Amino acid sequence: MIWLHLLWFAILSIGNAEILVTAVNRLHSKKIHEPKLRHVRHLHDLLIPLWPVWLLVVIGCIRPGVLFNETSPTEVWLQQPLMIQAWMAICMAGFAGFSWSVIRYWIHRPARQQIEFKSTVVNYKRELGATITGEGPYSSLLNFPMNECFKVEFTERTFQLDRLPREWDGLTILHLTDLHFTGTIDLPFFEAVFERAAQLDYDIAVITGDILDSDELYDWLPRTLGQLNAPLGNYFILGNHDWGLDSDRIRQAICNLGWRNVAGTLQTLDIAGKRLAIGGSERPWMGCHPAFDAVPDNTFRLLLSHTPDNLSWARRQRVDLMLSGHNHGGQVVIPGIGPAYSPSVHGCRYAAGVFQSKSTLLFVGRGLSGKHPLRIGATPEVTRIILKATSSR
Numbered sequence: 395m396i397w398l399h400l401l402w403f404a405i406l407s408i409g410n411a412e413i414l415v416t417a418v419n420r421l422h423s424k425k426i427h428e429p430k431l432r433h434v435r436h437l438h439d440l441l442i443p444l445w446p447v448w449l450l451v452v453i454g455c456i457r458p459g460v461l462f463n464e465t466s467p468t469e470v471w472l473q474q475p476l477m478i479q480a481w482m483a484i485c486m487a488g489f490a491g492f493s494w495s496v497i498r499y500w501i502h503r504p505a506r507q508q509i510e511f512k513s514t515v516v517n518y519k520r521e522l523g524a525t526i527t528g529e530g531p532y533s534s535l536l537n538f539p540m541n542e543c544f545k546v547e548f549t550e551r552t553f554q555l556d557r558l559p560r561e562w563d564g565l566t567i568l569h570l571t572d573l574h575f576t577g578t579i580d581l582p583f584f585e586a587v588f589e590r591a592a593q594l595d596y597d598i599a600v601i602t603g604d605i606l607d608s609d610e611l612y613d614w615l616p617r618t619l620g621q622l623n624a625p626l627g628n629y630f631i632l633g634n635h636d637w638g639l640d641s642d643r644i645r646q647a648i649c650n651l652g653w654r655n656v657a658g659t660l661q662t663l664d665i666a667g668k669r670l671a672i673g674g675s676e677r678p679w680m681g682c683h684p685a686f687d688a689v690p691d692n693t694f695r696l697l698l699s700h701t702p703d704n705l706s707w708a709r710r711q712r713v714d715l716m717l718s719g720h721n722h723g724g725q726v727v728i729p730g731i732g733p734a735y736s737p738s739v740h741g742c743r744y745a746a747g748v749f750q751s752k753s754t755l756l757f758v759g760r761g762l763s764g765k766h767p768l769r770i771g772a773t774p775e776v777t778r779i780i781l782k783a784t785s786s787r
């Protein structure tokens with residue numbers, strides 16, 4: 395009977411953690427400034443361990459002390475005040491949600507449009523040594539065992555898209571996201587990553603937000619973003635961390651380097667006689683969505699959206715390819731379980747990877763860094779996308 399009670403405590407504890415993590419993930423997807431979110435995180439940090447301790451001490455040892463007598467779980471349930479009964483029921487629902495997210499993690503496969511995947515991992519800690527560790531916030535995390543924040547995966551993904559004009563077969567896009575310049579991971583790391591990225595073969599370069607996390611690092615921009623010069627242009631949007639700073643100043647500084655801001659607007663290109671519309675969305679934090687509905691039907695639609703939460707809007711706008719970041723792959727992936735934290739209304743569903751939603755293909759990059767420099771099982775990522783037309787077109 396004790397084992398049955400311990401199992402029941404485990405289910406209720408996991409369910410409790412799932413509910414609190416779900417609430418934190420959803421709140422971080424909203425237009426709320428960081429200082430307010432910090433209070434929510436502190437509450438979550440307190441309540442996750444408090445509930446299992448309460449279960450073990452109060453129900454397990456004091457009243458009715460199920461670890462020392464033969465009370466059945468049903469009897470224990472009925473003896474509790476209504477509020478506790480209600481929270482137990484919510485925790486059971488949380489456990490069901492947790493089980494489903496683990497199953498979804500195991501069965502997830504990249505969308506069928508990704509027809510080829512290659513990658514190379516570069517360990518910049520090994521290549522550059524101590525020069526890449528700075529003294530910004532949370533620098534103690536850099537020493538955390540198994541931290542992979544300096545192991546950058548340069549991925550190459552080939553997407554075959556139905557609406558891609560045959561004339562563009564082989565068109566390439568360099569995608570970077572979530573740079574999070576805080577000073578904790580120092581400039582030589584980012585310079586080296588951009589230097590390698592600049593040497594790749596790409597037609598278009600894009601960045602999907604969260605570039606600066608400090609007001610004192612504007613001078614890093616020319617030495618990083620300034621290294622890229624795509625033949626068909628460099629395009630960017632900002633993210634929620636840029637929104638927390640002086641976003642107008644960041645935007646201007648990046649535009650001064652020759653990058654084109656597409657937030658809330660569209661840039662139209664003529665490539666080999668076919669039209670490409672590149673739009674950007676920083677919703678829900680800033681501005682408005684780009685007006686894809688004003689674009690002719692035969693125009694290929696590329697959306698840069700900081701959060702993948704704009705996917706259903708993009709699908710309604712018949713966006714062909716949507717590139718996002720924001721979720722950092724969860725930053726820490728628990729072996730066998732998957733990521734837990736992802737600031738999205740969908741939780742960890744779109745933490746990273748390739749997803750199809752009707753005619754829209756979504757790619758969510760894991761990004762280069764984060765405010766908290768800790769990554770386990772979710773290495774930083776730079777992506778070169780190769781677009782292929784279907785043979786029937």
Ligand SMILES: [Fe+2]
Pocket residue numbers: 572574604633635720721722761764
């Ligand atoms: Fe981010």
